[in-house]
Amino acid sequence: MTLRLGEPPVVVNVGVGVHGVSNRRDVFLLPDLWQLHLYGYTARLTVGGTTQAIRPGHVSLIPPGERVSYLYNGRSEHLYAHLRLPDRGPERTVPLMQDAGAETPLLGSLLRQAVAVAPATPVMAAAEVWAALWRVAHLAEAAGPHAAVGAAIAHIESNLAEPLSVPAIARAAGISHNHLTRLFRAEIGDTVVGYIRRRRLEQALHLLRESTLPIPAVAAAVGIADLQAFNKACRRELGASPRAIRSRRTEAAHGGGPPPREETGPDEGSAKP
Known part of the structure; x- marks a missing residue:
């Protein structure tokens, strides 16, 4: 499916959905609204006749007008946003269901923040959901041909200010040190x-x-x-x-001036910004 993210969405509703307590199946349709869900459970989702497996950390983005059927295994809780998307900006192709992987904590934080601020500051809630949508749109691109490389890159980008080691990055990506090294060289062209x-x-x-x-x-x-x-x-x-x-x-x-003098000392500790 395609979407445009050139402007913030209009967030109609955002919250925490709890399902599967008294009824194992939900069937519904939102004629005019996109549905963004971040899942914390195992279930099955059927959209347009195609069934998708839901796992913790999966995220779905369902376009308006689609008949949706959920089959739960018990009490099931997810974060959700119902929204209208703009028609400005370049088109992006996004799968209906994706594994958010290393992005799951950040997506959860963005959506929980949207839930917290929506009643008092709906504009801020829209900003948080917009940021989450951009993350979702980039999941497939970041993952590349191998999802482990995408997970490794997401871990690196989220922790650039911290000490980083290849073994720790490999653990975050769920593969061995040597396997990550080989995949990274093949897909990124760098160590x-x-x-x-x-x-x-x-x-x-x-x-x-x-x-x-x-x-x-x-x-x-x-x-x-x-x-x-x-x-x-x-x-x-x-x-x-x-x-x-x-x-x-x-x-x-300031419109030009003499070229700066290149420093010769090794330490910038006393430099003024």
Whole structure:
């Protein structure tokens, strides 16, 4: 199915659904609303004559006008949002049912926050659901040909500021260290360590250019708390010291000026943002 996410959705209802207590089957249809569900149980879902297995951590996105049938195994609880989607923005193709994998905690947090703020601040609830929808739309893309690589990337992206090791990332992806190493090289064209290094420096470049965070805070935010190591990594990967990168941003914002002087010292600890 296709959807557009160029603008925030209109969230008509968001909450926690509890089913399967007195009746094992639900059959219904929402003529005008999309349905987003994040599941915490095992069941079966039939949409348009096709049956899907539900497992904890699975997420479904059902378009308007589809007859939906749930078959529960007992008390079943899920987070849900009923919404209208805009018709602006590029089209994205999203499977009806996906395994959220490592994204499950984040999706759950976004939807629970939407539930909490919806009564008082519906606009904020819409923002939380919009963020969840973008995550859902990217699940298939992030997973790539092998879901374990997507799970590994999701773990890395969520923990760039923390110490990361290949064995820990492999555990988060549910495969062995050696298997992850082989898959990563085949599908990403880089080592796990190389990918982490590249993403940290890309994030550092963004923060140096676009934020006023002090340079030590930027280093900590991308998981390179040692300032000498951060300075060397910036010089090697970005071609300039953190201070020079920050100065070029400032110079451009003020319409030009003399080129910044490249620092020769190894430590950026005393640098001013």
